[in-house]
Structure formats: structure tokens, C-alpha cells
Amino acid sequence: MTTARVYIARLAGLPVYDPNGDQVGRIRDAVARLRTTNRPPQVVGLVAEMTARRRIFLPMGRFTSIDPDAVVLNTGMLNLRRFEKRPNELLVLEDLLDRRVTILPDETPGTVVDLAMDTNRTGEWSLGRVAVRQPSRRLTRRGQLVELEWDRVHGLIGLTDTQGTAGLLTVLEQMRPADLANALQEMSDTRRNEVAAALDDERLADVLGELPEHDQVEILAALDQERAADVLEEMDADDAADLLGELSVTERQRLLDLMEPDEAEPVRQLLKYAAGTAGSVMTSEPVILTPDATVADALARIREPQLPPAVAAQVFVARAPMATPTGKYLGMVHFQRLLREPPSAIIGGVVDSGINPLRPETPLIEITRRMAMYDLVAMPVVDANNRLVGAVTVDDVLDHTLPPDWRDRDVTDEAPGSPVAVPPPPAPATGRNDG
Known part of the structure; x- marks a missing residue:
């Protein structure tokens, strides 16, 4: 193992690589097992987020190096069973970061900002040290940061109603x-x-x-x-x-x-609008321009960083007013067409009016069929007076055609517990192996 002391908050977000240099996930937390004695908890593994947003357990014995820039696995089998915390375990960042504690022996208050794990001669890792920030007596200054042995910090274990969020938000902000x-x-x-x-x-x-x-x-x-x-x-x-x-x-x-x-x-x-119709799933704020706008105007609009990709993929053209419901709907221009035209060109001259818009009552199954037929990522929705009232995007359709609980982490697993090889593969592991 490359490093004998590792600060766990600094691990969060680091890529995990297999021996061939291929990234297989990112570190999200560390798992520590509580002991019956006063000894610091043993760090038994790290939690990594894999594809499909699944979090799995990686035993400490599976790593060849833990460095400031990356974590590298040795060869073997990865068990893809979703990580679940056991009763005698804690997640270091989730459970301990930002916890309000007291420093012994004088009961000085403080807040946990990081924890370090150390390894001994046998290769066992434990939470040896705790970084604590003491409150400042002056409002304009941050408190003193001290690094202490585990047994000098009181309040790390057990229920608490005094755990803040600042440190954890720093870990999660990226x-x-x-x-x-x-x-x-x-x-x-x-x-x-x-x-x-x-x-x-x-x-x-x-x-x-x-x-x-x-x-x-x-x-x-x-x-x-x-x-x-x-x-x-x-x-x-x-x-x-x-x-x-x-x-x-x-x-x-x-x-x-x-x-x-x-x-x-x-x-x-x-x-x-009724559920399951274009009106119920559409966005009412697509990119809309009048026909006398230029290609340069259109490109500037779809460059706006807050626009989702599906919304920015095309411009809808309508008579004033521009807010939905607009004036008469005229057609749409895909961003690829915009890229092929001179910036000074008028978009009214390149508008595609050959695709019939949806109506608010159009059912999802019909929307899906038409978007697939025309290879579109968005379709206009107009009312009975041919005024643009919104647009249905492909992500809207997916959100409403997938099962209602598709975002739930317990439903999106595809064969929990199935092992995957990290080359070259030895015999498969079964269950959760902490070694």
C-alpha cells in the first residue's frame, strides 16, 4: 500500500482503477467497524460508486495503492451487491463528518472536519486520528484546527442531534x-x-x-x-x-x-392537463424566436449554459408574443442546420415546417412513436389556435414511460450480487468479503 496514513474526506470522489488503468468507479465513503474495546474502529473497506449509480463495498485488502490522485485495485472479482451498512458499522463521512464533539480532558467543544486512517504492520487499517476545528472567540476568524488521537475526542460514537453539514457539503459539491x-x-x-x-x-x-x-x-x-x-x-x-x-x-x-x-x-x-398526455409532460419554456431573428441570435440562445441539452437542440419559431402561448407557430430549426448557415441568415428562411406538431391531449405512446419515426429529441406542442404552448423532450418521454420507481436505488439494480471480473480473474468471491 502506497500510503500509511490517509485522510478520508480527501478520498471522496477519487477515481478507482483496475490494474489495466481502466476506471471502474469513484470513492464515496469509508466503512469502519466498531470494536467492543476502546480501540479505534477498524476500517474494513471503501464504498465506491459504479455505473448505474450503484454503490458497492470494496474491502481494504483489494487495493494495491491509495494515493492522493487515485485508488488502484488488484486483480480478482468485484461483488456488485449493493452496499448496506451493518449494525456494528459506520460510514465515516456520512456519520462522523461535521459531528459536534468535545476534546478531552478539558471538554473543549469542536467540530469534526476530517478523519485519518492508519495501517499497522499486519495491514489492518483503523481510524487513528481526528481533525477537529475548535470554535473561534472572534467572529471574523476561523477556529483553530487540531489533529487528535481517537481516544481524545468524545462524542464520535452514538446518536447525535448536533451534526452539521458544512464539511459533508464540501465533499459532495462536485x-x-x-x-x-x-x-x-x-x-x-x-x-x-x-x-x-x-x-x-x-x-x-x-x-x-x-x-x-x-x-x-x-x-x-x-x-x-x-x-x-x-x-x-x-x-x-x-x-x-x-x-x-x-x-x-x-x-x-x-x-x-x-x-x-x-x-x-x-x-x-x-x-x-390529463396525466399521460403531451400537455402533462411538456416543458413550457423551450427556446423560441421570431422568424426575423438571425442564425447568430439562435446560436447565442442555445449556448446558454442553464439549458438542458434536449431543450437546446432546436429552436422553435413563432410569431410574437414569445412567451407561451405564443403567436402562430411556424416551425423549428435544429441546431445542426444553424451550424451550416451563415450567422447573418434569417431563421425564417431555414425553418422546417414539415413536422406536424403535437396537441396537448396527444398520448405518450403516440409521442414516442413520432419522435422515434423522425429521430427527434423534442417536438412542439400547439393548442387549437396553432399557438406554441410547449415542447416535449426525449427526457420528458423517458421519465414518464419508464416504471414510476425507476429512480429508486433499490429498483435500478440489475442482478444484485453478480460478480464482475477485474482482470486477470481468480476464483469468484461470494457474498460480502471483508478481507
């Missing part, structure tokens, strides 16, 4: 919303709600869109209603409508009333 959503599902309900509440409104809105509906509802219910309304305002209107559709009529109306009127109105409109 994750994509989908990966952070998966991390939240791995946490206890209390810890999940604490972390979710500590995220800013925009980040939490993005993460909620990646969670199963029951988790969305529970997190929203744990927020005060003013904060919940603020988060709903940051969500895409179609995602907010889906979430509000899971609530009671009374609760839904209360939150809509707390939202800014211009943010609530498109959500109210989407809630009027």
Missing part, C-alpha cells in the same frame, strides 16, 4: 445532481433532510428532479413552506408540476400561492 441524489438516498432520513435543507435553492431543485417521487415529497415536506415554494420556483415548470401533483390539493394550492405569480402560472397550466 457531484452531478444525479450522483448527489443517489448519495442522499443512501443516507438516513434525518441526515438526508439535513443535507437537503443545507443546499441552496437552485442546487436542491436540480437534485429533487433526480430523486424518486416519494423522496421528493418527503424532502419538500421537511422544509418550511416558504423555502419549499422558493425551491419549486427554481425547478423546471414540468418537474415542479409533477412534484406538486403528488401532494394533496390543499397542500398543492398553498405552495402555489406562496410562489411568485409569474413562476406559479406555467405550473398551474401544466397541472390542468
